[in-house]
Amino acid sequence: MANGNMTSGSPGAILHRPMRYDLQVWLLTLGRDRAFRRKIAALARLREGDAVLDLGCGTGSLAIEAKRLIGPTGTVKGVDPSPEMIARAVVKARKAGLELEFLNAAAQALPFADAQFDTVLSTLMLHHLSRKSRGRCAREMRRVVKPGGRVLVVDFGARQSGGILARFHRHGHVAAADVMHLLGEAGLEIVDTGAVGFGDLQFVLAEAPRAV
Secondary structure, eight states, X not given: OOSEEOOTTOSBOEEOOHHHHHHHHHHHTXXXXXXXXXXXXXHTTOOTTOEEEEEXXXXXXXXXXXXXXXXXXXXXXXXXXXXXXXXXXXXXXXXXXXXXEEEEOOTTSOOSOSSOEEEEEEESOGGGBOHHHHHHHHHHHXXXXXXXXXEXXXXXXXXXXXXXXXXXXXXXXXXXXXXXXXXXXXXXXXXXXXXXXXXXXXEEEEEOOOOO
C-alpha cells in the first residue's frame, strides 16, 4: 500500500497506519473488500482443517476470513512487521470471536518450524520488499509450507499511469512472471496464474513438491 516507509538499503516498507490501510483496501476493491477476501481464499484452495499462514497480514481481515472458512479444526497465524497492524488485527479477531495468532515478524525470517503450514498467503505484500528480500521471502515460504502445500502470491501486475489505483503503486509492482521466477527458484512448482478480477491484481499459485 501507499503509507509505508522504505529507506535506501532497507529490506522493505513497513506500514504504520492501520485505519488508513483498511480504507485503501476498501478503495482498491471499490467497496467489495469482503468479496475480495473470499476470492483470495478460493484461489488458495483453502480447505477445512488447514493450517494457514498469512504473510504481511496487515490488520488481519484476510486471516479472519480464512479462519471462518477452514473452521474450528484449522489454524491461522498472521505475521506483519508493523506493531500497529498487529494490534489492530488482534482487536478485529477478538471482536469476531475467533481464535487466531498474530505475530510481529518479518517475512524474510519467519519464526516457525519447517513444513508447518498447508497454505501460505502473500497478498499485496511482495511489492513492499526490496528485490533481495523478495528472494529471502520466497525461500522462507518454501521452508514453512508442508510437502504438497500451497503458496499463493497476489500483487500488482503493472504500474498504473494515473487515478486512484496509481496511489497503490507508490512502492512499485511485481509482474507475475517475476513472482513465478522467485517461487520457482525457491523450489516451488507453479500450479496456476492469472488475473484476480480486482483492478490489475495478478495471482500466482504454487505448490511444494510432495515427499517421495
